[in-house]
Amino acid sequence: xxxxxxxxxxxxxxxxxxKETFVTKYIFSQDHKMIAKQYLLTxxxxxxxxxxxxxxxxxxxxxxxxxxxxIFESLLGKWAxxxxxxxxxxxxxxxxHGTIMVFFVLTAGLSGTFxxxxxxxxxxARDMASGFLNMISYWLFFVSCVIMILSFFVEAGPAAAxxxxxxxLSALPLAQGGSGMGMTLWLVSMAIFIAxxxxxxxxxxxxxxxxxxxxxxxxRLPLTIWAFFVTAVIGVISFPVLLSAAxxxxxxxxxxxxxxxxxxxxxxxxxxxxxxxxxxxxxxxxFLGHPEVYIxxxxxxGITSEIIATNSRKPIFGYRxxxxxxxxxxxxxxxxxxxxxxxxxxNPFLGSVFTFTTLLIAIPSAVxxxxxxxxxxxxxxxxxxxxxFSIGLVSTFITGGLTGIILGDSAxxxxxxxxxxxxxHFHLVMGISALYGVFAGVYHWFPRMFGxxxxxxxxxxHFWVTxxxxxxxxxxxxxxxxxxxxxxxxxxxxxxxxxxxxNAQLVITMFALVGGAVQIVFLYNFxxxxxxxxxxxxxxxxxxTLEWTAPVKHMHGxxxxxxxxxxxxxxxxxxxxxxxxxxxxxxxxKEGEEELHH
Amino acid sequence: MTxxxxxxxxxxxxxxxxxxxxxxxxAQIGDSNTQIADDKDNRINGYLMIGxxxxxxxxxxxxxMYLGDLPLISNSAAxxxxxxxxxxIISMVVIFIVQIxxxxxxxxxxxxxxxxxxxxxxxxxxxxxxxxxxxxxPVIVLAGLIIYGLFTWNDIMTIDEDKDPMVVELYAQxxxxxxxxxxxxxxxxxxxxxxxxxxNANILGVDESDPNAQDDVIVTELHLPVGKPxxxxxxxxxxxxxxxxxxxxxxxxCVPGMVTQFAFxxxxxxxxxxxxxxxxxxxxNINELxxxxxxxxxxxxxxxLYEFDYLLLCNKICGxxxxxxxxxxxxxxxxxxxxxxKEQKTFENSLLN
Numbered sequence: 049x050x051x052x053x054x055x056x057x058x059x060x061x062x063x064x065x066x067k068e069t070f071v072t073k074y075i076f077s078q079d080h081k082m083i084a085k086q087y088l089l090t091x092x093x094x095x096x097x098x099x100x101x102x103x104x105x106x107x108x109x110x111x112x113x114x115x116x117x118x119i120f121e122s123l124l125g126k127w128a129x130x131x132x133x134x135x136x137x138x139x140x141x142x143x144x145h146g147t148i149m150v151f152f153v154l155t156a157g158l159s160g161t162f163x164x165x166x167x168x169x170x171x172x173a174r175d176m177a178s179g180f181l182n183m184i185s186y187w188l189f190f191v192s193c194v195i196m197i198l199s200f201f202v203e204a205g206p207a208a209a210x211x212x213x214x215x216x217l218s219a220l221p222l223a224q225g226g227s228g229m230g231m232t233l234w235l236v237s238m239a240i241f242i243a244x245x246x247x248x249x250x251x252x253x254x255x256x257x258x259x260x261x262x263x264x265x266x267x268r269l270p271l272t273i274w275a276f277f278v279t280a281v282i283g284v285i286s287f288p289v290l291l292s293a294a295x296x297x298x299x300x301x302x303x304x305x306x307x308x309x310x311x312x313x314x315x316x317x318x319x320x321x322x323x324x325x326x327x328x329x330x331x332x333x334x335f336l337g338h339p340e341v342y343i344x345x346x347x348x349x350g351i352t353s354e355i356i357a358t359n360s361r362k363p364i365f366g367y368r369x370x371x372x373x374x375x376x377x378x379x380x381x382x383x384x385x386x387x388x389x390x391x392x393x394x395n396p397f398l399g400s401v402f403t404f405t406t407l408l409i410a411i412p413s414a415v416x417x418x419x420x421x422x423x424x425x426x427x428x429x430x431x432x433x434x435x436x437f438s439i440g441l442v443s444t445f446i447t448g449g450l451t452g453i454i455l456g457d458s459a460x461x462x463x464x465x466x467x468x469x470x471x472x473h474f475h476l477v478m479g480i481s482a483l484y485g486v487f488a489g490v491y492h493w494f495p496r497m498f499g500x501x502x503x504x505x506x507x508x509x510h511f512w513v514t515x516x517x518x519x520x521x522x523x524x525x526x527x528x529x530x531x532x533x534x535x536x537x538x539x540x541x542x543x544x545x546x547x548x549x550x551n552a553q554l555v556i557t558m559f560a561l562v563g564g565a566v567q568i569v570f571l572y573n574f575x576x577x578x579x580x581x582x583x584x585x586x587x588x589x590x591x592x593t594l595e596w597t598a599p600v601k602h603m604h605g606x607x608x609x610x611x612x613x614x615x616x617x618x619x620x621x622x623x624x625x626x627x628x629x630x631x632x633x634x635x636x637x638k639e640g641e642e643e644l645h646h
Numbered sequence: 647m648t649x650x651x652x653x654x655x656x657x658x659x660x661x662x663x664x665x666x667x668x669x670x671x672x673a674q675i676g677d678s679n680t681q682i683a684d685d686k687d688n689r690i691n692g693y694l695m696i697g698x699x700x701x702x703x704x705x706x707x708x709x710x711m712y713l714g715d716l717p718l719i720s721n722s723a724a725x726x727x728x729x730x731x732x733x734x735i736i737s738m739v740v741i742f743i744v745q746i747x748x749x750x751x752x753x754x755x756x757x758x759x760x761x762x763x764x765x766x767x768x769x770x771x772x773x774x775x776x777x778x779x780x781x782x783x784p785v786i787v788l789a790g791l792i793i794y795g796l797f798t799w800n801d802i803m804t805i806d807e808d809k810d811p812m813v814v815e816l817y818a819q820x821x822x823x824x825x826x827x828x829x830x831x832x833x834x835x836x837x838x839x840x841x842x843x844x845x846n847a848n849i850l851g852v853d854e855s856d857p858n859a860q861d862d863v864i865v866t867e868l869h870l871p872v873g874k875p876x877x878x879x880x881x882x883x884x885x886x887x888x889x890x891x892x893x894x895x896x897x898x899x900c901v902p903g904m905v906t907q908f909a910f911x912x913x914x915x916x917x918x919x920x921x922x923x924x925x926x927x928x929x930x931n932i933n934e935l936x937x938x939x940x941x942x943x944x945x946x947x948x949x950x951l952y953e954f955d956y957l958l959l960c961n962k963i964c965g966x967x968x969x970x971x972x973x974x975x976x977x978x979x980x981x982x983x984x985x986x987x988k989e990q991k992t993f994e995n996s997l998l999n
Contacts (some may be wrong), residue, residue: 122652135966210963216902217885217964223820224965310903313839313851314820314884326886326901360759361767369777391888392899393880393906396803400796407788407795414784415777417748422776424755426768431691431760432683439695439756443702446748450741453791459798460734463718463895466888466961501681503671508687512694519702524709530717532892534961537969543959544952547932552713568660572667582681589682622767629766 076187078179081602083186084165085497090190091157092486093574095148097567098197102145104564109133111557113539127205135538139208140200140226142536146211147196147234151241154344154482156189156248159283162347162489163252163276165497169595170270172261172612174605177254181247188244192237199233207234210536212337215308215329219300222314231301235294242291249280249287256280261594263614267371268633270593270618271364274371275350278378279343285382286339293332300324330392334385341478342381346374348485349416349445352438354618355492356420358591359435360427361629363619366419373412380409390458391465399458406456410449417446428622428629432589433507434492440515441484447519448477451526466536469529472522480518487511490574495588499600500581506573510566517563524552590630592618597634616643685762692760699753703746721924723956723977724894725911729798731895736794740787805909811875814868816958817850818880818887818900820965823958823973826850827863829992835859839883839902847998851883854997862993868958868975870912871983877909890961891975893919899962912977919977920954929954 077083105124108117116131127137164182168175176182199206208226209218213234221228256277260269269277299305300321308329309321357364364370386394386402420442429435451473454460464470487510494502528549533540540546587596594614598606612634620631625641637643683691719731719738759767805811815826815834828834835856842851852859870876880889882900889908890897898908919925932952936943943950960971978986 118652119656122650122656135969139963139966139968214886214962220885223885311839312884312902313842316844318840318842321903323903325903327904361761363769363771365770366772366777368772369781391897393901393904396799399803400799403795403799404792407792410788411781411784415781418780419777421748421751421755422770424752424759426770427755427759428761428765428767429688429692429756429759430683431688431756435683436691439752442752443749446752447702447745450745453741453788454734454737457733457737457791457795457799459730459795459802460737462802462897463730463734463892465897466890504681504683504687506667506671508691509670512698515698516701519705523705524713527709527713527716530719532718532890532959534890534959536963539969541946541948542970543957543972544932544936544948545954545957547935547952548928549716550935552716565663568663569667572664572671576668576671588680619771622769624769 076183078175078183079602079604080164080168080176080179080182081497081606083182084161086186087157087160087164087189088490088497090186090193091152091160092490093571095152095157095193097571099145099148099153100564100567102141102148104560105133106138106141106145107557107560109138109538110540111554113541133538136205136208136225138538139210139224139536140206140230143208143210143213143226143234144196144200144206147207147238149479150211150340150344151238152189152193152196154478154486155283155340156241156245158344158347158482158486158489159252159276159279160186160189160248161486162272162351162493163248163280165493166272166595167252167255167276168259169496169598169606170273170593170618171256171259171264172594172614173255173259174607174611176251177259178251181251185244185247185251188240188247192241192244195233195237195240199230199237202229202233204228204230206230212330212333213297214333215297215300215326216312219297219309220312220314220319232298235298235301239291239294242287242294245283245287249283252276252280253284261611261614264633267368268614268617271353271367271370271374272347272350272593274374275346275353278374279346279350282339282346282378282381283343286336286343289332290336293329293336296332297329327389327392327394330389331385334388335382337388338385339378339381341474342377344478344482345445345485346377348441348482348488349374351485351489351492352420352441354591354593355434355438355488356423356442357619357621358492358589358630359430359432359438360423361430361621362423362427363617363621363623364419365422365425366415367617367619369415370419373415376412377409380405380412384409384456387456387458387461390461396458403456403458407453410453410456413445413449417442417449430589432491433502433504433511434488434589436508436511436515437484437488437491440511440518441481441488443515444476444480444484444518447523448473448475448481452477463532464529466534467529468525468533468535471535472525472529475525476518476522480522487514487570492589493595494574494577494581495584495600496595498578498581499584499602500577501584501588502577502581503573506569510570510573513566513569514563517559517566520559521556521563524556528552587632590628592620592630592632594633597632683761688760688762692757695753695756699749702749702753706742706745715924715928718892718895721914721919721922722893722895723912723914723919724896725913726798726802727895727913729801733791733794733798737791740791802910805877805907806875809875811877811909812871813877813879814870815850815879815881816868816889816900818882818889818960818964818971820884821960821967821971822866823868823889823960823971824850825865825868825973826852827865827987828858829861829863831858831861833858834879835862835993837881842883845998847996850881852993860992860994863987863990864993864996865990866973868973869983869986870975870977871980872912872915872977874980875909875911878907880906880908885964886962887960887964887971888962890959891956892959893956897961915977915979916954916956916975917978919956925954 120128121131204225306324836853956975
């Protein structure tokens with residue numbers, strides 16, 4: 049982008065600035081920083097609270113099955129007659145908890161907040177390529193959130209077929225109450241969500257490719273941007289496939305087609321469906337579903353890369369290997385979906401192929417983990433809350449990732465498939481890890497978003513209690529799974545065989561309740577810091593990336609004058625020959641200075 | 647009314663927590679606090695990192711002590727079971743070594759290199775040898791695991807028709823299981839849900855005109871002769887179900903519109919398994935827990951004392967009563983099996999007309 053072009057854009061924004069009203073500034077805003085905050089509030093905070101509350105209700109039901117609970121009575125109303133949770137609503141909670149956390153919090157919330165905030169600021173752009181599309185993307189997301197929540201208020205209850213909505217269960221209202229209006233709303237909400245996600249992703253891709261400032265070559269991009277960029281690419285490749293699966297499912301449900309259904313006898317009648325296959329749906333679903341794991345995880349890893357380097361006061365170790373492993377993970381993520389389907393009835397030979405590709409993914413993942421650890425080595429670690437969450441992420445990423453070696457192995461998957469082992473695995477490796485990424489990002493970029501600092505001591509309290517509880521919940525859960533206890537059981541009381549898991553379940557629920565409660569500390573810290581937090585300096589963490597060169601007070605176009613030019617990569621921390629332990633990207637090379645990472 | 651009260655109470659508790667946090671927050675005002683970690687924070691959190699490392703190790707050890715007898719990695723009751731169990735144990739050993747070492751490095755470095763004012767970090771951006779090493783090691787280890795895994799998988803999934811397996815259909819419907827034996831000819835009669843005729847008690851949709859179907863036997867309790875290969879053909883009439891037999895390390899989805907299959911050879915009879923010391927310990931432990939909850943269990947109308955049985959569970963979400971879709975499996979000697987199956991009605995005789 050030429051300097052003259054930049055000035056021109058800037059002038060446009062200046063004129064626009066004076067016409068700004070409350071509505072255009074706070075509601076239908078086209079400014080990427082405001083949209084990021086909107087995503088943070090809707091996607092992370094509000095949907096996050098709802099999703100976590102659901103998980104706590106699920107845990108309470110598992111620990112004290114079929115017992116009256118006043119919390120159920122008050123929150124679930126008619127679905128908890130006398131305070132005893134109904135089996136249908138249990139499945140609905142499991143379903144909507146999964147949907148909200150995976151899609152709304154950790155896809156839209158995470159990418160929406162940080163891609164929007166950081167892509168223009170870190171690459172040196174005035175705004176997203178299309179502010180208008182960006183605004184549309186947020187408001188579509190908002191509508192899909194509203195529809196998903198509304199589904200709790202329909203007569204027969206919300207969708208309850210699991211977040212994977214496998215037909216025929218999801219297709220037949222006769223099979224389950226939630227597969228009526230509730231599932232219709234789920235599908236409509238997800239279709240709108242996918243449209244929102246695609247608009248967002250296209251915008252991120254175009255922005256990163258076209259709007260980098262002078263000197264910001266791809267090899268100087270911060271790893272955050274690499275991660276957001278590749279995430280957006282995976283999203284554009286795989287989300288449309290889920291959309292087509294959803295549309296075909298809508299056809300089967302409402303227009304009598306037989307894409308996924310065949311030979312069904314239910315409640316005394318034979319249905320007309322013939323020739324379809326539920327396995328086809330599973331393929332289409334997991335063609336998104338597995339890349340989705342990395343859509344959730346990669347941005348969190350990108351955030352971690354940035355925060356670990358900054359707070360270690362060291363360059364990220366092996367920048368090129370990190371970029372290569374992001375690309376490798378992205379590529380492999382699209383050819384491993386079958387490991388969710390080893391025992392779906394597909395050809396066992398396919399199982400072998402998918403075992404092979406799945407275990408390959410462990411290699412770039414291992415490279416990333418080792419590179420993080422080496423980045424810490426001989427660093428000067430600044431233990432800010434964001435740093436703690438980043439280290440915590442690496443820890444849960446390793447613990448959770450390792451059990452993937454078992455689940456990805458088709459022979460071993462036979463006996464732990466769909467048990468609590470799987471629940472423990474994916475919650476650690478993508479749920480908790482990605483949540484830590486969100487928290488790390490919020491603590492780190494809060495000064496950038498709100499011009500104030502969050503309270504660090506509350507941050508420490510938040511991290512340590514959360515970290516202990518996360519392991520307390522999910523580590524013992526592996527053992528319950530290996531005992532053969534299936535997930536998604538409303539109660540295990542009909543299986544005396546599993547009675548010896550009940551104490552462990554109780555302990556897990558206790559950890560979950562404490563871990564859930566401590567999020568109030570975060571919430572308090574977040575809200576009160578917006579208003580009363582200490583005023584932030586321009587570059588509180590002494591970071592190299594461009595977002596910290598912009599003024600603390602937000603403005604349209606991000607920089608008052610010319611956009612800073614970039615002369616080096618973003619990881620010149622503690623570089624020999626410089627007095628400070630950081631050299632921002634917009635500082636020109638000294639005479640004779642070399643770019644050492646090449 | 648109670649609902650309103652609880653909402654109020656929950657609200658008050660939340661407000662109380664909020665206020666407590668606020669006091670904590672206010673207590674720090676006056677500190678010349680920049681909200682950026684200083685040396686003291688680095689030191690404290692560095693020590694906490696070591697504390698957390700100990701916590702991770704402790705929870706690992708405690709889980710093994712108290713939950714270590716839960717995992718099904720011994721006492722498999724099928725011929726292919728030890729193959730899976732060995733692979734599981736090898737994978738677990740690899741995982742635990744990697745887990746212990748990497749968590750140590752991560753948290754120890756976080757402690758060791760905690761920040762101090764005036765210290766400068768080492769500018770260390772790249773080392774191709776190191777990276778080659780830790781790309782290479784996972785490649786080798788994973789190659790081993792993949793190869794072992796694929797051989798195990800192939801062995802399990804390749805069905806050897808020469809061994810003359812007994813053919814059994816597992817039939818799933820919301821929310822129960824049926825089993826159908828091929829009868830004398832060991833051939834299952836053709837079936838389709840379109841042939842279901844409830845008025846004629848033809849509940850599985852077996853083709854009444856198929857000669858192979860006449861001697862089929864339909865039961866609600868699965869009996870298997872020990873040492874005899876069994877080929878399961880799975881069907882479902884309504885939604886996806888999954889036939890999960892954890893003790894036999896066996897699982898396969900039941901998919902409406904298609905027939906899926908899984909084969910194994912049971913090796914331990916129910917009676918023998920009940921005599922297994924590990925299982926006896928487990929049963930004793932379970933019964934102690936059940937006696938503690940005596941009132942609750944009797945109220946639910948269950949037997950107080952638990953006796954070990956093999957089970958077939960549904961392991962794919964299938965609707966409201968998914969949590970109680972099970973069938974007992976009895977493994978017995980060939981003689982016992984023959985005597986049992988003789989007592990069962992054949993399909994021909996089970997029809998009403």
